[in-house]
Amino acid sequence: DWVKTHYRPKTMTFQEVAQLVHDGLIVGVESFRVRNHEKLSEIMGGFRPGEFTVLCGSTGAGKTTLLSNFSASFLVQKVPQLILSVETGPIDYVTRVLSVLDQNDYNTGDPISIDTRNILYKKWGTYLDESSSYVGMYTNRIPMKTLLYEIIEAANKGVRIVILDNLNYFLEVTTAQNQLIETDKVLHELIILTKSLNIHCIMIMHPKKTETGRVEDEFDIKGSSTAVQEAFNVLLFNRPSQKQIDAGVCDYSDRELKLVKSRHRGKHVGTSIIYGQKNSVFYYEKAKYTFLEMREKTKSESKTKRGFTE
Helix, strand or coil, X not given: CHHHHHCCCCCCCHHHHHHHHHHHHHHCCCCECCCXXXXXXXXXXXXXXXXXXXXXXXXXXXXXXXXXXXXXXXXXXXXXXXXXXXXXXXXXXXXXXHHHHHCCCCCCCCCCCHHHHHHHHHHHHHHHHCCCCEECCCCCCCCHHHHHHHHHHHHHCCCCXXXXXXXXXXXXXXXXXXXXXXXXXXXXXXXXHHHHHCCEEXXXXXXXXXXXXXXXXXXHECCCCHHHHHCCEEEEEECCCXXXXXXXXXXXXXXXXXEEEECCCHHHCCCEEEEEEECCCEEEEEEEECHHHHHHHHHHHHHHHCCCCC
């Protein structure tokens, strides 16, 4: 009797859902492609609302700088974003974004002239004045309830992209035994919220310690497997390996961004984007390699060094 009184089935016929699919195929899926990152946008299909992306890389690889490159592109494209960069702090992060826009490093701590500042504002001030983006002013750990509240409030204001740097600052201080439980809890809440608010969330996570210092696959991500299981996309960001440098795949100062999980673009999993740097702040795409292309290129170079040729 209780079921008859209180339960209302939330179902549609297969034909009704199929009609929604047909209509959606004509319109296409909404996504935010990233200016100056055409190859990445191609393999990911852009950053889609309702999805959660994990970005993992070793300490000092440049994860925050990469995110500031994304933020700069979204700013120019007028895509509203919420930035919670607790690790480096809001001033540092926004300085990075301005540095990316102007392709000059203004985050060195050295003062700039008034003329340089005026020129900088003249070039990019319009985008700053017209921006509908928000920056969290937190510099220490954020309780999960506060984090969720900030995201909900930002979504109500029209924010479509949420950038979180990094997971450690959204976890409660707890024992090592309960760390995995806390990690799973925060990730699950964030992923559910992302779906319900129809926003795209990009979160930095740290890796486990590896022999090479590189993050080779998604199982090198620190914590439990929840991030890998529930995330829609997983990106790994690394300095180049010696094999890649020897094979001419990339230079020492380049970076590799590899897509290792994608629920909707599975055929591109294993694809790497090689980024060059300008003034240590501006990343530009140099090349795109599939897993097989990368393996064959490094294997061929290895054989050549040993005196073998195909």
